[in-house]
Amino acid sequence: MNLPIAFEEKMRSLLHEEYADYEKCFDEARHYGLRVNTNKITVEEFLKIAPWKLEPIPWIHNGFYYDGDSVQPAKHPYYFAGLYYLQEPSAMTPADRLPVDPGDKVLDVCAAPGGKATELGAKLQGKGVLIANDISSSRAKGLLKNLELFGIGNMMVLSEEPGKLTEYFRGYFDKILIDAPCSGEGMFRKDKKMVKAWEEHGPEFFSKIQRSIITQAASMLKTGGMLLYSTCTFDPSENEQTIEYLLSEYPEFEICSIRPYEGFAEGMPETGESGNQELKKTVRIFPHRMQGEGHYLALLKKGHCEENHEADADRAGKTAGRKKKLPEELDAFFQDVDWELDASRLDIHGERVYYMPEGLPDLKGVRFLRSGLLLGELKKNRFEPSQALAMCLKRKDYARVLDLPLADERVIKYLKGDTLDLEDMVSAKEKGWYLVCVDGYPLGFGKLLGQTLKNKYLPGWRWMGSGQ
Numbered sequence: 001m002n003l004p005i006a007f008e009e010k011m012r013s014l015l016h017e018e019y020a021d022y023e024k025c026f027d028e029a030r031h032y033g034l035r036v037n038t039n040k041i042t043v044e045e046f047l048k049i050a051p052w053k054l055e056p057i058p059w060i061h062n063g064f065y066y067d068g069d070s071v072q073p074a075k076h077p078y079y080f081a082g083l084y085y086l087q088e089p090s091a092m093t094p095a096d097r098l099p100v101d102p103g104d105k106v107l108d109v110c111a112a113p114g115g116k117a118t119e120l121g122a123k124l125q126g127k128g129v130l131i132a133n134d135i136s137s138s139r140a141k142g143l144l145k146n147l148e149l150f151g152i153g154n155m156m157v158l159s160e161e162p163g164k165l166t167e168y169f170r171g172y173f174d175k176i177l178i179d180a181p182c183s184g185e186g187m188f189r190k191d192k193k194m195v196k197a198w199e200e201h202g203p204e205f206f207s208k209i210q211r212s213i214i215t216q217a218a219s220m221l222k223t224g225g226m227l228l229y230s231t232c233t234f235d236p237s238e239n240e241q242t243i244e245y246l247l248s249e250y251p252e253f254e255i256c257s258i259r260p261y262e263g264f265a266e267g268m269p270e271t272g273e274s275g276n277q278e279l280k281k282t283v284r285i286f287p288h289r290m291q292g293e294g295h296y297l298a299l300l301k302k303g304h305c306e307e308n309h310e311a312d313a314d315r316a317g318k319t320a321g322r323k324k325k326l327p328e329e330l331d332a333f334f335q336d337v338d339w340e341l342d343a344s345r346l347d348i349h350g351e352r353v354y355y356m357p358e359g360l361p362d363l364k365g366v367r368f369l370r371s372g373l374l375l376g377e378l379k380k381n382r383f384e385p386s387q388a389l390a391m392c393l394k395r396k397d398y399a400r401v402l403d404l405p406l407a408d409e410r411v412i413k414y415l416k417g418d419t420l421d422l423e424d425m426v427s428a429k430e431k432g433w434y435l436v437c438v439d440g441y442p443l444g445f446g447k448l449l450g451q452t453l454k455n456k457y458l459p460g461w462r463w464m465g466s467g468q
């Protein structure tokens with residue numbers, strides 16, 4: 001492969017005697033990865049039903065290699081059930097190594113299309129809140145779909161400049177991920193187009209943006225909170241030097257160790273300007289040392305900086321005294337759902353009913369694509385549940401389930417939007433909303449009448465093309 005000379009020279013000076021091995025790996029095949037959605041299924045259960053050969057990615061507990069030249073996991077009903085995300089193996093590392101606990105308030109600053117946000121959301125297990133932001137609203141649409149498919153309801157999808165977010169979220173988050181826009185040198189092997197993009201906008205262009213994003217994000221982190229910064233590039237100006245810049249602006253941050261893996265290489269203090277040996281705790285991923293593409297990761301903790309309780313005070317003010325009842329139609333539908341809905345968290349706009357995460361500040365003026373879980377729509381005398389709600393439910397949560405085995409041809413028919421004939425499954429007197437599942441994992445809703453299911457699968461998500 002023809003690499004730009006300036007890039008080759010830089011890599012030689014970073015890798016010394018390892019450069020030949022790095023260069024050789026351009027002749028090797030790329031790696032395909034699949035990450036299990038632990039919000040919906042355990043790794044053990046998934047391995048029992050996975051129809052393809054999978055090999056563990058050794059540094060990611062829920063990550064697996066698959067043979068992307070012979071199988072297409074994106075064209076499988078389990079994909080439509082949100083049981084996994086397809087992601088380049090090294091790209092799984094940042095969200096894996098940011099310690100997120102259920103109940104945390106988490107921000108993913110550059111989140112689209114959601115490779116990392118889906119994992120952060122899964123780690124929350126429905127508790128706390130995920131704010132997933134991307135400056136590009138077109139990319140944020142894909143992000144929203146991926147989060148909904150993953151069954152993540154305690155979230156907001158925003159499309160803002162990070163600087164604008166600082167006005168609303170100062171000192172608010174427990175955990176922040178910055179998967180920064182970068183010159184993409186680590187992706188040259190996987191995607192040749194990245195070389196052309198690099199020639200147009202290289203490290204110098206991106207390092208300015210990264211410095212701005214990382215300092216803005218720093219101000220939104222709580223004292224004691226953790227921030228993970230990652231790129232998929234090798235240039236020190238976008239990696240170690242960005243961290244040096246953060247530390248010069250916010251000396252209260254300290255660099256933390258990242259859970260190790262034998263293939264990780266240490267960060268390179270010698271490429272920076274401060275000589276800060278702590279930078280060795282950051283991680284470089286090189287494709288000749290492990291089976292994944294190039295990345296950089298730094299994990300930081302916000303130490304003894306200014307306390308900020310403003311956001312907490314705001315939140316207390318917002319939730320106090322909001323005692324509401326569920327609208328009748330919604331209440332009737334939720335008689336069949338095994339969820340405790342808190343009416344004070346409902347947000348109703350026209351026909352649409354959203355279930356808001358707890359404890360958000362007032363976000364008036366922020367551009368968003370989604371705030372909270374879209375439960376569905378209030379029509380005249382009835383409630384119509386949404387696709388997003390179906391994806392958030394577990395089979396056991398809903399009273400009326402049509403559970404189709406994978407081999408049943410009605411699975412694909414349902415995903416294509418067809419009406420289903422269900423004479424063999426239900427009696428003539430049964431009717432109403434049914435949750436359609438494949439092997440026990442929800443795909444969407446349908447409305448039953450006279451042993452026929454009217455398809456309510458979201459049209460924009462339909463299966464295209466032929467069967468499996």
Ligand SMILES: C[S@@+](CC[C@H](N)C(=O)[O-])C[C@H]1O[C@@H](n2cnc3c(N)ncnc32)[C@H](O)[C@@H]1O
Pocket residue numbers: 109110111112113114115116117133134135136139160161162179180181182209213
């Ligand atoms: C490396 S990609 C993120 C990939 C994503 N984290 C994932 O795992 O799927 C970087 C993203 O940053 C977004 N971006 C670029 N400049 C930005 C900025 N100033 N603030 C926020 N996002 C930005 C881009 O639109 C792009 O989606």
